[in-house]
Amino acid sequence: MPAVRIHPMMPLSTHDEAAEQSFVVALKTFLATQFDPAVRRTTLGIAEQISAAGEKPTLQRLRKRLEGRQLYQNWISSLRAAQELMWQAAVDCVDRQRSELEALERSAPKLGSLHVDPGFEVPRYLAAGDVHMMPGGYYYDPPGDEHSVRQGAVFDKAASLYSLGRQGGQMNDMRGQTIVAHLYEIYPDLQPTRILEMGCTVGNSLVAVARNFPAAKCTGLDVGASLLRYARARAAHLGVALDFVQGSAEATGLPEASFDLVYSSAMLHETSHKALPRIMAECYRLLRPGGIMVHLEVPFRAEMADAYDLVRADFETRYNNEPFWMGATEADYVRLAREAGFIDIHAGFQDAALGPPSRDQVKGMFGQPNKGGYKSWYIASARKPRQ
Amino acid sequence: MNATVRPGKPPDHRYRLHRHRIKAPGVDPRVDTLMGMVMSLLSEVSVLRERLDAHERLGAAQQPVTPETVDDYVPDEAVQQARAAIRQRMIEKVCRPLLAADAKDHDGQDRST
Numbered sequence: 001m002p003a004v005r006i007h008p009m010m011p012l013s014t015h016d017e018a019a020e021q022s023f024v025v026a027l028k029t030f031l032a033t034q035f036d037p038a039v040r041r042t043t044l045g046i047a048e049q050i051s052a053a054g055e056k057p058t059l060q061r062l063r064k065r066l067e068g069r070q071l072y073q074n075w076i077s078s079l080r081a082a083q084e085l086m087w088q089a090a091v092d093c094v095d096r097q098r099s100e101l102e103a104l105e106r107s108a109p110k111l112g113s114l115h116v117d118p119g120f121e122v123p124r125y126l127a128a129g130d131v132h133m134m135p136g137g138y139y140y141d142p143p144g145d146e147h148s149v150r151q152g153a154v155f156d157k158a159a160s161l162y163s164l165g166r167q168g169g170q171m172n173d174m175r176g177q178t179i180v181a182h183l184y185e186i187y188p189d190l191q192p193t194r195i196l197e198m199g200c201t202v203g204n205s206l207v208a209v210a211r212n213f214p215a216a217k218c219t220g221l222d223v224g225a226s227l228l229r230y231a232r233a234r235a236a237h238l239g240v241a242l243d244f245v246q247g248s249a250e251a252t253g254l255p256e257a258s259f260d261l262v263y264s265s266a267m268l269h270e271t272s273h274k275a276l277p278r279i280m281a282e283c284y285r286l287l288r289p290g291g292i293m294v295h296l297e298v299p300f301r302a303e304m305a306d307a308y309d310l311v312r313a314d315f316e317t318r319y320n321n322e323p324f325w326m327g328a329t330e331a332d333y334v335r336l337a338r339e340a341g342f343i344d345i346h347a348g349f350q351d352a353a354l355g356p357p358s359r360d361q362v363k364g365m366f367g368q369p370n371k372g373g374y375k376s377w378y379i380a381s382a383r384k385p386r387q
Numbered sequence: 388m389n390a391t392v393r394p395g396k397p398p399d400h401r402y403r404l405h406r407h408r409i410k411a412p413g414v415d416p417r418v419d420t421l422m423g424m425v426m427s428l429l430s431e432v433s434v435l436r437e438r439l440d441a442h443e444r445l446g447a448a449q450q451p452v453t454p455e456t457v458d459d460y461v462p463d464e465a466v467q468q469a470r471a472a473i474r475q476r477m478i479e480k481v482c483r484p485l486l487a488a489d490a491k492d493h494d495g496q497d498r499s500t
Contacts, residue, residue, distance in 0.1 A: 015441060015461075016434050016458075027429075035485070035486065063412075067412045071488040073411070074485040077419045080419075080422075085426055088427075128406075129407025130405035133408070135404055150402070319409070319411060321405070
């Protein structure tokens with residue numbers, strides 16, 4: 001069995017599965033480095049023509065002209081095919097060893113806890129389509145399969161492929177480290193003892209945050225029981241005690257004023273326009289006075305986008321099943337936080353932290369120009385008034 | 388494409404296909420289907436090529452060549468690099484016609500309507 005296992009829950013790959021996964025990574029890299037620039041050239045050329053005609057190159061106008069281009073049609077088809085292949089490679093690998101993974105979940109150290117709600121109703125924005133084209137999405141749990149860790153295993157296996165290993169390798173924890181760097185720089189007085197991550201998926205960010213704040217009791221919230229079952233076992237095998245709760249970020253059901261830090265990591269763009277103010281209000285309710293809210297998002301803002309950025313974002317929105325991608329990158333987080341009652345509000349680009357940050361090396365990482373994917377993240381953070 | 392496949396739970400269609408796959412305007416659904424099939428086939432060829440590579444290297448080292456020894460073969464860094472080069476060449480070759488559409492789009496003809 002050729003793969004190196006970074007933690008016991010990570011599905012192992014056979015010789016052929018590793019070859020298949022390497023192929024997916026190579027194909028996605030080819031598309032990103034060869035095909036995306038070609039579509040960029042074509043799109044920017046079309047935008048110039050539109051501007052020359054005295055019109056604004058809006059997404060609608062760009063799309064109308066691109067849809068007739070064979071290059072654009074091929075681009076959409078091949079990106080989708082590569083993404084579907086990626087999930088299939090992860091699904092096949094996980095399904096082959098499903099019973100072993102379930103046994104590993106049962107034998108995981110008794111660290112942390114898991115609370116699932118059989119009556120939980122998944123928000124419509126997640127149930128309507130499988131986000132990222134992942135079969136079953138974040139939430140699917142087959143009825144009667146109370147030991148399933150499948151969605152978590154598929155997500156974890158694919159996550160490093162999805163980002164081509166650029167989000168912290170197989171631990172996939174760069175976003176968690178980046179949030180810690182932000183906290184160290186902007187809220188240096190924060191010494192959290194109770195932390196909540198909304199939309200924690202398999203807990204990859206939460207493990208990183210917990211290790212940086214070892215005195216804190218950390219809770220992860222997400223919509224899928226299978227995802228959380230895997231997350232609890234993954235953390236426990238890594239020696240980290242985390243509590244996981246099934247629920248929605250809009251109404252967690254957790255007690256008010258019960259956390260010093262509430263954060264999310266690339267979750268808001270998976271929600272909706274209506275959900276955003278509700279999530280902000282829920283963060284406010286959950287925080288104790290003086291507590292901190294942090295939301296990390298993709299390094300992209302609609303108001304800064306060129307014509308190609310819009311077309312790329314449109315692909316994510318329409319074809320990669322991220323219906324709120326565009327909406328989230330247009331949202332005014334400063335206003336939303338203010339309206340929810342927060343003060344000391346910050347919003348801007350944060351340099352990515354590649355490993356556990358140290359407090360004396362984080363100065364100036366926030367408020368930087370956007371350096372692009374996996375080098376920067378967009379962060380909105382705020383404090384609940386002390387009184 | 389595993390040499391050894393163990394029976395598991397029957398596949399659940401919710402696990403095989405994702406929900407909500409919209410038709411892309413301008414994209415011929417038949418071409419879209421073929422694109423998926425060609426990419427999947429290329430993936431299988433790539434896996435087969437690596438399996439053949441393992442056969443050749445085990446044979447050259449006068450090691451036994453069985454389904455199990457091929458499954459257990461771990462490519463070292465040099466072998467991984469050699470395989471990456473072959474993979475890259477295959478992808479560039481098969482995808483070349485897709486990118487050739489870029490040149491067509493720049494031949495001055497307006498295909499935007």
